[in-house]
Structure formats: C-alpha cells, structure tokens
Amino acid sequence: MLERWKIVLLLSPALVIIAGLFLGGLILGLIGSLGYMPLLGREEFNLNAYRNILASERFYLSFLLTFYIAFTSTVIASLLAIGAALILRRSFIGRSVINFLFQINLTVPHLVGAVGILYLFSQSGFFARLAYEFEIITKPSEFPALIYDPLAIGIILQYVWKEVPFIGLILLANMQTIGRDYEAAARVLGASRWQCFRHVLLPLLFPGLLAAAMIVFAFTFGAYEIPALLGQNYPSALPVLAYQAFTDVDLNARPEALAMGMIIALLSVIMIFGYAHLARRYVRS
C-alpha cells in the first residue's frame, strides 16, 4: 500500500506535465479541427475542415508526396543500415575510428544536414561544379534538379543521410544481444553465408528493424524544416502545408491546419502501437 503511494508520488509530476502538454495539445487540436474555437467566436462542432481538405487536390498531392518521401527514405535507410551493421560488427583494423565516423551525424541536427545537402546538390552546388569540371554540363541549369524537385530527391537524400546511422546503431545493439551462436550453428549445419543471413540473422533482427523503421517513418512524415528548406512549393509536404494554413491570414484556414495536424498525429499513433506491439513481442521471445 505504502509502495503504491510512493510510485504515484514519484510518477505524478512527470505524468501531469506530459499528459497536460502532449495529450492536451492533441485534444485541443482535435477540438479545433472540428471547428470549435470559442476564442475566435466559433462555438459549434462540424466536420467542415475535414470535408474541405479531403475535397482539395492540394491535400491529396501533399499527402501522397509526404507518404512517398517517408516510405522511400525509410526503406533505403533500412537497407543501407543493414549492410553497414553487418560490416561494422566484424572486427577489422581501424574499427573504432570508423565506428566514430559512422555515428558523427547522429548528433548533427537535421537542419544542418539539409543545408549541407543543399550546398552539395543544388544546381550551382558542389556536384554541379564537379560535373562542369568534367565537361558533363556547360551551365548550372543543365544539372538535374535535385532540390525543389517533384521527386523530392534532395529531401530523401537528407533523410537517408541522417537515418542510416540511427537504424544501423539499433541493429548493431540488437546483433550484440542476439550473439553469434545461432549463426555458427547454422554454418556448421551447412548453411551458406547468404542462407545464414536470410534464414537466421534477418528473422532475428526483423522486429528491432521494423520498430526502428516505424520511428523513422513517423518522424519523416511529420518533419517540417527539411521539406520547408529543400522542397518545392506545390505540392508541398503535409507539415509544410499545415504550417502555411495555420499562419494564413484567413482564420478559416485554421481548422484545416489542425485537421492536417490530426492526420499526421493519427499516422504516428498507428506507428506507436505497431512499435509497442513489436517491442513486447521482442522482449517475450
């Protein structure tokens, strides 16, 4: 009994703040998206905001673009991270230096990476200059547009750059927990290196990989500053569209901005439940 009160006492300040700010923000967003904004003189509930955005082409294009960016960059980053983790777990000369370099951009903020990508891949950027040097192009505009482009290549490059070390590190930690015994047993029993990876290591890594990929997907789906800096104007990524609607002089656009926020939140909540499910299964096994 005493212990229960102790737990409540220890937890409640953190829970009050997290619930108040986080759940509070989401609930207020939901209410606002339903058109109820007493501070703006609106006191009725309706689904107009959702109806409006679901009827607009702009929203669909933004949603598809954002989904495409998040999905593509997560898949590419996951594949590269698997490869990197497989190499980095082996012992070789210079491993600690390589390991450090592999982690270095973990603490570099996304925005810095985005600016770096901009200076590398824009039409007057480093690679365009290199192409000019080798006489592949004669003027900047001949360099393929990789920034502000419809395929969002610059944005995807930035996310891949940032997420490979993150997923890779989680995979390395998982590999350490799993150990080598299963693989060694498979090899002794005659499995080839590929079979050993495909049928032994990958299934063991999969829950951890999927969990990491879900976190990355949720993040890339809701990130603002990278598409704002590297993305085209139309269609823009969903968080950028939401921000634009929110800061619009026309206050009627506010509920629509909040509705878009809710859609972003809903998608990440699905990811959280997937993550929690996987984490629990992983702990049990």
Added chain:
Amino acid sequence: MRILPAVMCDLEKELEVKRQRIESGEGLSWLTWFSLILLISWLILPLIPLAVWSISRSWFFPDITPSAYSLRAWSYVFSNTSEVLPALGVTTLIAFCATIVSAVIGVPAGRALGLYQFRGKAAIELLILAPTIVPGIAVALGLHVVFLNIGLAGSYLGVLIVHLIPTLPYMVLVMAGVFANYNPNTEAQARSLGASAIQTFYYVTLPAILPGLLIGSLFTFLVSWSQYILTLLIGGGRVVTLPLLLFNFASAGRNDITGAISMIYILPGVVLLLLGARHLTGRNSAAESLRQI
C-alpha cells in the same frame, strides 16, 4: 536416433571454431572496404561544404574551391551587431533550463519505472514514449491557442514549456534504464545507520546514478538544442534560436554566414559524441530516443 558421444564432441568443437571465426572476422575484403569508405564519406560529405563556406570570401560557379578565403563570416557572427550571439545565448539558456526541469521531474519518474512493477505500467510507458514519436507540429498547433490566451506564446517561458514535450519523456526513459540496474538496498542500509532522506539521496543515490544522469542530461540538452518547429510555432518569431536563424540565412542565400552558424550549431553534439560515444553504442533506449535530435 542417438548420436554417438564422440560425434557430439566433434560437432561441438567445430561449432566453437566456427563461432570464433565469425567473431574475429577474417578481415574485410577490398569490396567491403570500398563500400564502407563510400558510406562513411557520404555521411561526412554534407558537413564539408558548410565548413568551407564559413571561411570563403567568394566561391562562384563553377569553382570547385573558393577563389578567395576570409574570416568575414566569422567576424560577423561574433560582432556585436549580429543576431547570432544573442540567439546562441537564448538557445543555450532554453536548453539548459529544459534539461534542469526535465531532470528534477524525470529522475523520480524514471525511478518509479525502473525499480517497481505495478498495474498499468505498460500504458504509462506508452504515454511517455508517445511524445518522442508523434511529430511536434501536431501537438504544438493544438497548444498554440491556449498559449496565446495565457500570454505564453512568443515568450521564452512558453518556448521552454513546449520544449519539455520532447525533453521530459527522453529523460524519464533514460533514467528508467539507469534505475533498472540500480540496487535500492544500499539506501535502506544508509537509513538504518541514521542518515536522513536528504543525506541518503546525496551520499548514496546520487553518486550511483550520476554517470547515467550526466549522459542523459547532455542528450536532453541536445534534444532541446535541436528543436525547430516547436520554437517557431510557440515562439512566433519573437524567440529566435540558432536553428531559426540558420534557416533564415540559408533561405536568404547567405552561404558564408550559414556555414559559420552551422559550425557553431553542431559543436555541442560533436563534443558530446566524443565524450559519450562509448555509452551510446549498445544502449538501445538512448539511441532510439536520438530521433528527437
């Protein structure tokens, strides 16, 4: 079917040899080295033009390297008229305060989650995990009206409070990990020898959790340091932190100043990595929550 003991023994020996061979590795083939070097270069590459831009005077297309170098951008950054130093101060102050508040509130919560089993623990862990995954923009859009109404929008305090959404859960998760490996019996011993609750905390608990608390605090600092959209939405442009300034200079095409601000902006993270790289690898929860940065 029964396997003869001798065969068993052979199999075991072979298994051991195989295991050792996989563990020690057979070195890397040149192809593996090549892909590894390629990957590492790609991870470092975007930082290089930023560093070069910060010391270049003119660097026009199609020059591969700047045609003239100068420290103009750096002297601007450190001059009294630039906005960079105030922004650096504001960013540091907000991150520092967010870390202190997160530690004071997060350490007890981490203790509860790390040491005790209780009903509803899974749900509480989920609630604490959620803010590290749900994008800040979805939460901040909803909070904005209330912050505006109570005068917190556009204020340093408002930005500090909204930064707690990612920093506090992060600290709680790290501390839960620390307390999961902590033995509370020593506290009971100290108490039975006559130490007060404060003495017990100061002389027994704190030294035991200090390494984890320090690493957790440094990363919490970095989580706040890296926030963009929360600051933009709640600060409303009146609270100017380094990332906001960086974004503005980058979109205005001032590459040299952007480069210099970038170098300042990544400094704490790189220092932290040098200090804490060992602690980072292999600790899952800390690495996973790096998503906030």
